[in-house]
Amino acid sequence: MTFTAQLGGIYPRSEQLVELTRSYDRGKTERESVEKQIEEDTHELVRLEEDAGFENFSDGAFAWQDQLRPVVESLDGVTTGTRYSRWFDTNTFFKKPTINGKVTVAKFDPKEFVRTDLLPRSKSWKVTLVGPYSFSELGENLHYKTNADLLSDLARSENEIIRKLSAAGISQVQISEPCLVYRPYRDNAMTGSELNTALTALKNTVEGVNATISLQTYFGDATAILPHLLKLPVDGVGFDLFETEYAPLKIETKKKIALGIVDSRESNVEDRRWIAETAARVSKHIVSDRTVLVPNSDLKFVPRKVADAKSRSLAEAARLVGERK
Amino acid sequence: MSKLFPTQEIGSIAKPRWRTKGLTQPLTVNDLAEAEEWAGRLGIENYHDRAKELLSTRDQKDRVRELLELSTIYGLRLFERTGLDNEGVGGEQQRVEMYEHVIRGVEGMKVLGHVQSFDYKYFNKAVAESKIHRRHPIYLQEFIDVKENAKGPIKIPITGPYTLVDWSFGGYYAGRRSGSSLKKQKLEGKREFLLDFVEQVIRPEIRDLVDAGAEWIQIDEPAITTHPEPADMELFVEAWNETVRGFNCKFSDHTCYPSEIGYKVLAQYAPKLDKCKHLALEFANRDSTSLGVDAKHREGYHDLDYFIENGYDGEFGLGVVHVHDFSGHVPPASGKAVGRNIFESPELVRDRLLYAAKIVDDPGKIWANPDCGLRTRTWDVTYAKLESTVKGAELAREALR
Numbered sequence: 246m247t248f249t250a251q252l253g254g255i256y257p258r259s260e261q262l263v264e265l266t267r268s269y270d271r272g273k274t275e276r277e278s279v280e281k282q283i284e285e286d287t288h289e290l291v292r293l294e295e296d297a298g299f300e301n302f303s304d305g306a307f308a309w310q311d312q313l314r315p316v317v318e319s320l321d322g323v324t325t326g327t328r329y330s331r332w333f334d335t336n337t338f339f340k341k342p343t344i345n346g347k348v349t350v351a352k353f354d355p356k357e358f359v360r361t362d363l364l365p366r367s368k369s370w371k372v373t374l375v376g377p378y379s380f381s382e383l384g385e386n387l388h389y390k391t392n393a394d395l396l397s398d399l400a401r402s403e404n405e406i407i408r409k410l411s412a413a414g415i416s417q418v419q420i421s422e423p424c425l426v427y428r429p430y431r432d433n434a435m436t437g438s439e440l441n442t443a444l445t446a447l448k449n450t451v452e453g454v455n456a457t458i459s460l461q462t463y464f465g466d467a468t469a470i471l472p473h474l475l476k477l478p479v480d481g482v483g484f485d486l487f488e489t490e491y492a493p494l495k496i497e498t499k500k501k502i503a504l505g506i507v508d509s510r511e512s513n514v515e516d517r518r519w520i521a522e523t524a525a526r527v528s529k530h531i532v533s534d535r536t537v538l539v540p541n542s543d544l545k546f547v548p549r550k551v552a553d554a555k556s557r558s559l560a561e562a563a564r565l566v567g568e569r570k
Numbered sequence: 571m572s573k574l575f576p577t578q579e580i581g582s583i584a585k586p587r588w589r590t591k592g593l594t595q596p597l598t599v600n601d602l603a604e605a606e607e608w609a610g611r612l613g614i615e616n617y618h619d620r621a622k623e624l625l626s627t628r629d630q631k632d633r634v635r636e637l638l639e640l641s642t643i644y645g646l647r648l649f650e651r652t653g654l655d656n657e658g659v660g661g662e663q664q665r666v667e668m669y670e671h672v673i674r675g676v677e678g679m680k681v682l683g684h685v686q687s688f689d690y691k692y693f694n695k696a697v698a699e700s701k702i703h704r705r706h707p708i709y710l711q712e713f714i715d716v717k718e719n720a721k722g723p724i725k726i727p728i729t730g731p732y733t734l735v736d737w738s739f740g741g742y743y744a745g746r747r748s749g750s751s752l753k754k755q756k757l758e759g760k761r762e763f764l765l766d767f768v769e770q771v772i773r774p775e776i777r778d779l780v781d782a783g784a785e786w787i788q789i790d791e792p793a794i795t796t797h798p799e800p801a802d803m804e805l806f807v808e809a810w811n812e813t814v815r816g817f818n819c820k821f822s823d824h825t826c827y828p829s830e831i832g833y834k835v836l837a838q839y840a841p842k843l844d845k846c847k848h849l850a851l852e853f854a855n856r857d858s859t860s861l862g863v864d865a866k867h868r869e870g871y872h873d874l875d876y877f878i879e880n881g882y883d884g885e886f887g888l889g890v891v892h893v894h895d896f897s898g899h900v901p902p903a904s905g906k907a908v909g910r911n912i913f914e915s916p917e918l919v920r921d922r923l924l925y926a927a928k929i930v931d932d933p934g935k936i937w938a939n940p941d942c943g944l945r946t947r948t949w950d951v952t953y954a955k956l957e958s959t960v961k962g963a964e965l966a967r968e969a970l971r
Contacts, residue, residue, distance in 0.1 A: 257686070382830075511744050513745050
């Protein structure tokens with residue numbers, strides 16, 4: 246049984262980058278200074294990942310304005326629109342995508358997704374994308390007659406994006422699907438046919454890609470959907486431990502399980518021993534040969550110094566629980 | 571208010587450079603150029619005497635006090651000149667912003683660092699390091715200045731306890747792990763933190779304001795629509811009712827930018843909010859820019875239906891102008907888009923008000939206001955938007971005559 250640790254998604258900007266981007270926004274700083282600091286932030290995160298011993302490298306996505314933006318900007322048929330919407334139950338916002346034409350992939354530079362030029366060659370690189378189902382739920386569809394049609398084209402497009410990212414050297418892709426588990430904005434529970442459409446879209450998203458795929462859920466309880474997700478052709482499936490009542494579960498799987506065990510919504514830094522003990526306890530309910538410890542969502546919801554401390558604790562806990570086994 | 575479609579601002583407007591700079595360093599004549607220009611436009615009384623005093627004051631504390639009072643007067647005059655019926659507190663010139671301003675007055679809270687809100691906008695997020703209590707009055711001096719200088723009715727926006735807790739890290743309250751699940755532990759910690767905020771910080775503050783003569787307090791609770799789960803909504807209602815308990819004062823709620831669920835869940839719980847006589851809500855942000863008073867043209871106002879269906883019988887502060895960046899198409903009759911701003915025409919404001927009056931079935935319950943505070947707009951843009959709000963309300967009144 247192996248325990249490793251990974252980061253993913255958007256990492257918080259340093260206080261220096263916060264200051265520079267604010268100043269740039271007010272027209273008082275050149276873009277070049279912001280770019281330089283983004284590079285510095287990336288280097289700092291890489292150093293942390295290297296020192297802490299993470300399984301692969303995430304670049305922190307410091308230039309991403311929200312979790313959807315680079316995907317939106319790489320698609321035809323979708324615009325960022327003019328509306329800011331709240332990102333689930335957080336105090337952060339995203340520009341709501343407007344789907345106003347057939348969704349296809351436009352020409353894009355993989356560096357808009359991952360700064361491969363700044364990542365070391367010695368490790369594998371990871372990128373995090375919001376999956377087609379959550380994208381369709383969070384966007385505004387003004388074009389497609391059915392959600393199934395929209396999902397089908399989104400899945401095809403994300404598949405193409407993943408292929409291009411893979412060709413650029415990305416070997417690990419985390420597909421985030423919070424809308425599969427966070428649904429208070431919907432009147433009714435997900436129907437069987439809706440679930441099937443979502444799962445089909447996920448299958449199509451990963452079909453034939455040359456990358457390791459993990460599917461992550463967060464902000465909601467994954468117990469009901471976990472068995473379905475574990476049947477998908479992905480390498481790993483993850484869930485948010487701060488939302489999921491895992492105690493009633495008894496699952497054995499050959500897939501890698503990603504435990505969202507560090508709370509990206511709270512500043513208390515989880516003690517490595519607590520992480521290790523909790524991971525060991527959960528692994529009795531969800532039995533897998535491979536467990537990866539991850540934050541429960543993007544760490545962008547905590548200030549940088551808190552994120553750094555949580556990341557180190559996560560990596561130390563992976564070593565600790567590994568030693569105990 | 572007997573007048574149909576009275577107008578109000580929601581809270582903050584931008585802080586002029588002279589006000590911001592003057593808080594930390596002495597000002598020069600050049601720094602006051604903008605203040606002088608606006609003094610003429612707004613009719614600031616004794617401007618030259620005040621400017622002379624600002625430039626000659628060596629004592630930092632005296633200068634800060636003078637700056638805060640003067641900038642508040644500017645805000646009040648700006649609202650008066652545009653014709654608003656309620657002057658609020660003159661654009662919250664005495665506050666850092668809605669979150670940090672309160673947190674700085676709370677013992678036990680520590681600011682940890684910046685967290686992204688959206689794009690290149692951030693907020694400084696704090697943690698409860700120990701049990702909390704109020705360090706000093708937070709809004710009282712501002713209210714005293716406003717009361718002395720306002721020429722019309724005022725209302726005091728304060729940040730609500732639910733939002734302050736939701737936007738903070740629980741720290742001390744979140745760290746005490748019991749045997750229950752992690753999810754339950756988080757909720758238990760949040761409740762304890764919230765009720766402490768109500769009792770130790772917000773109620774003492776309201777007591778001071780009411781004792782000083784406050785008649786209308788607007789409680790800003792933008793965070794509540796982000797947690798539509800019943801457990802959180804019930805917690806919100808419990809905290810609200812405890813907050814207002816025993817005070818003889820008009821209370822209103824302002825909630826904006828809800829998550830995907832919109833105002834649907836808030837509408838279910840609004841009738842349970844004691845003494846909540848007015849709901850100021852954001853709508854223009856998600857509305858179309860075409861003219862029209864039917865549901866097709868006024869898609870952004872659909873959620874009003876939910877409040878009526880659930881039996882909320884108070885007033886509505888209707889967001890009729892957008893407060894953030896805009897980049898869409900605007901038909902000429904509806905206004906114009908210039909740079910990152912939309913300038914809504916009075917006709918567009920009118921149609922939004924008339925549509926809402928139809929839904930609510932009582933125009934006497936509708937106020938006109940921006941979606942939220944206009945602090946991200948320049949004063950010129952703010953002035954134009956508020957003027958359009960006032961003119962649009964006039965047009966709506968005419969249409970109903």
